[in-house]
Amino acid sequence: xxxxxxxxxxxxxxxxxxxxxxxxxxxxxxxxxxxxxxxxxxxxxxxxxxxxxxxxxxxxxxxxxxxxxxxxxxxxxxxxxxxxxxxxxxxxxxxxxxxxxxxxxxxxxxxxxxxxxxxxxxxxxxxxxxxxxxxxxxxxxxxxxxxxxxxxxxxxxxxxxxxxxxxxxxxxxxxxxxxxxxxxxxxxxxxxxxxxxxxxxxxxxxxxxxxxxxxxxxxxxxxxxxxxxxxxxxxxxxxxxxxxxxxxxxxxxxxxxxxxxxxxxxxxxxxxxxxxxxxxxxxxxxxxxxxxxxxxxxxxxxxxxxxxxxxxxxxxxxxxxxxxx
Amino acid sequence: xxxxxxxxxxxxxxxxxxxxxxxxxxxxxxxxxxxxxxxxxxxxxxxxxxxxxxxxxxxxxxxxxxxxxxxxxxxxxxxxxxxxxxxxxxxxxxxxxxxxxxxxxxxxxxxxxxxxxxxxxxxxxxxxxxxxxxxxxxxxxxxxxxxxxxxxxxxxxxxxxxxxxxxxxxxxxxxxxxxxxxxxxxxxxxxxxxxxxxxxxxxxxxxxxxxxxxxxxxxxxxxxxxxxxxxxxxxxxxxxxxxxxxxxxxxxxxxxxxxxxxxxxxxxxxxxxxxxxxxxxxxxxxxxxxxxxxxxxxxxxxxxxxxxxxxxxxxxxxxxxxxxx
Numbered sequence: 001x002x003x004x005x006x007x008x009x010x011x012x013x014x015x016x017x018x019x020x021x022x023x024x025x026x027x028x029x030x031x032x033x034x035x036x037x038x039x040x041x042x043x044x045x046x047x048x049x050x051x052x053x054x055x056x057x058x059x060x061x062x063x064x065x066x067x068x069x070x071x072x073x074x075x076x077x078x079x080x081x082x083x084x085x086x087x088x089x090x091x092x093x094x095x096x097x098x099x100x101x102x103x104x105x106x107x108x109x110x111x112x113x114x115x116x117x118x119x120x121x122x123x124x125x126x127x128x129x130x131x132x133x134x135x136x137x138x139x140x141x142x143x144x145x146x147x148x149x150x151x152x153x154x155x156x157x158x159x160x161x162x163x164x165x166x167x168x169x170x171x172x173x174x175x176x177x178x179x180x181x182x183x184x185x186x187x188x189x190x191x192x193x194x195x196x197x198x199x200x201x202x203x204x205x206x207x208x209x210x211x212x213x214x215x216x217x218x219x220x221x222x223x224x225x226x227x228x229x230x231x232x233x234x235x236x237x238x239x240x241x242x243x244x245x246x247x248x249x250x251x252x253x254x255x256x257x258x259x260x261x262x263x264x265x266x267x268x269x270x271x272x273x274x275x276x277x278x279x280x281x282x283x284x285x286x287x288x289x290x291x292x293x294x295x296x297x298x299x300x301x302x303x304x305x306x307x308x309x310x311x312x313x314x315x316x317x318x319x320x321x322x323x324x325x
Numbered sequence: 326x327x328x329x330x331x332x333x334x335x336x337x338x339x340x341x342x343x344x345x346x347x348x349x350x351x352x353x354x355x356x357x358x359x360x361x362x363x364x365x366x367x368x369x370x371x372x373x374x375x376x377x378x379x380x381x382x383x384x385x386x387x388x389x390x391x392x393x394x395x396x397x398x399x400x401x402x403x404x405x406x407x408x409x410x411x412x413x414x415x416x417x418x419x420x421x422x423x424x425x426x427x428x429x430x431x432x433x434x435x436x437x438x439x440x441x442x443x444x445x446x447x448x449x450x451x452x453x454x455x456x457x458x459x460x461x462x463x464x465x466x467x468x469x470x471x472x473x474x475x476x477x478x479x480x481x482x483x484x485x486x487x488x489x490x491x492x493x494x495x496x497x498x499x500x501x502x503x504x505x506x507x508x509x510x511x512x513x514x515x516x517x518x519x520x521x522x523x524x525x526x527x528x529x530x531x532x533x534x535x536x537x538x539x540x541x542x543x544x545x546x547x548x549x550x551x552x553x554x555x556x557x558x559x560x561x562x563x564x565x566x567x568x569x570x571x572x573x574x575x576x577x578x579x580x581x582x583x584x585x586x587x588x589x590x591x592x593x594x595x596x597x598x599x600x601x602x603x604x605x606x607x608x609x610x611x612x613x614x615x616x617x618x619x620x621x622x623x624x625x626x627x628x629x630x631x632x633x634x635x636x637x638x639x640x641x642x643x644x645x646x647x648x649x650x
Contacts, residue, residue, distance in 0.1 A: 067637050285626075297625075319381060320385065
């Protein structure tokens with residue numbers, strides 16, 4: 001075909017080919033993993049919604065009624081949900097095919113007052129993600145999309161991005177879901193205070209991810225590492241999912257070649273994290289829901305990129321004339 | 326759901342709802358229309374490929390081997406092809422289900438020397454597009470994507486965009502498919518010369534579209550008008566398809582509410598035309614192939630936008646707690 005004519009679609013196809021070590025790659029089927037946990041920082045009034053919503057949404061994902069479920073059905077993708085530390089899980093939700101219950105604790109601590117979790121809990125959250133990869137990623141899965149739910153987790157993600165990239169609280173804190181100007185200013189102050197409070201105690205990556213981290217975010221980092229080790233493309237969604245990608249890349253820099261950024265959300269920290277990973281998103285839809293919704297929308301494009309490398313006629317095979325000079 | 330959380334995906338759903346006059350819109354099934362014609366300006370050496378490629382690619386679309394066919398299969402969309410004025414149509418290609426032969430002439434004239442077509446031919450090209458809409462848009466079709474093929478047509482599109490928006494040749498001329506720096510400068514000069522040559526004779530829109538137009542571009546404008554009149558969403562692809570949208574909007578300004586811009590291509594005129602239509606594209610993939618490839622990639626997103634309005638649980642129906650204040 002003419003040089004460059006398929007732009008980044010061809011790059012995605014080549015990325016699949018490189019990961020799968022084949023000239024005829026597949027960009028389908030895909031698994032959307034939605035990891036959920038609660039955040040102690042929600043006590044500080046950073047969200048418009050109460051922590052109960054985390055568990056209620058887990059129930060909604062399991063029932064198939066959420067936005068990510070609708071988008072997954074359209075994309076022909078499987079949705080799997082995991083409880084990494086939900087405070088109020090609705091009664092009757094037990095471990096089964098579509099829900100994994102592997103809570104590290106009933107939510108993190110408020111990181112304005114103490115570390116969100118211990119270093120041991122941070123290791124265990126990453127390990128839980130690795131185990132979810134072994135449980136969920138069947139042999140035919142070619143793509144894993146990282147989704148999440150956790151009231152307060154845009155604040156946790158902002159603190160992690162600032163800590164890992166050196167950006168300021170002002171550069172990374174956005175409105176999250178449904179936050180007004182007043183609460184936005186409050187969130188910025190909280191992230192700045194948390195960074196100042198923990199910095200004297202932080203010597204390495206593990207100190208930071210334990211002190212200002214979240215269980216679902218670390219679980220997603222572990223799941224990303226598992227997926228990459230199995231030769232699977234990892235699709236990053238919004239700011240929280242991309243923070244998980246950033247952590248995975250700090251633990252294992254070569255994972256970056258397995259990442260695809262689905263969309264650019266309106267949280268300012270999202271762009272900071274994408275820049276730190278040198279990733280350019282393919283969709284521009286101003287989504288701020290999380291859950292893996294943006295990643296779900298990118299799945300048909302990824303599948304199509306694989307199709308093109310397998311099924312498209314070349315100029316030669318189709319008898320098309322070449323350039324005249 | 327939380328305000329704004331689904332961003333422009335919800336806007337697309339609302340657009341479908343408004344066009345279809347229903348709260349439960351459908352964003353599927355879709356038809357991808359690929360209109361082809363040759364351009365006299367190709368004589369001036371604006372393309373790296375010979376005019377023969379236009380007809381050869383028509384044969385490739387009909388056989389199902391081109392990029393747009395592969396992407397259409399992934400999206401579950403129908404491809405229909407039309408000859409609006411192909412100079413060298415391969416033997417054996419006759420009018421049938423997937424190919425409509427309705428040539429206005431065997432390509433346009435070189436608009437550096439004379440008008441590309443007469444005003445009567447311009448009317449006939451628009452009428453041919455209206456007739457294709459009646460032929461192809463079955464009752465269940467909800468979305469029509471505008472694709473095209475025509476060696477030389479990025480130069481025609483650049484001239485039309487400059488003429489219709491007042492932009493300069495430098496603002497609108499890009500590299501087309503596989504053009505080097507030297508040919509790029511040559512293309513800019515050609516468009517500037519053509520605008521200067523025809524301007525003294527142009528009093529209205531019809532003068533311009535006849536003098537620097539192309540048969541497939543005018544056909545697509547007619548097809549867009551037909552689709553809109555039938556309550557169908559019209560998906561614009563690259564710079565040529567968007568030029569057709571611009572012409573349709575000048576003929577019938579209210580059509581803009583039926584348009585969705587699929588992607589932003591690298592041709593500078595594409596952004597000028599999108600700005601003139603006040604459209605923001607949803608994909609960022611640096612595609613420059615045309616054919617409707619970018620529009621085809623947007624189809625699953627449009628289908629998903631309809632799904633969300635029909636199938637997603639509300640906070641109330643799913644028993645999710647509302648905001649705390």
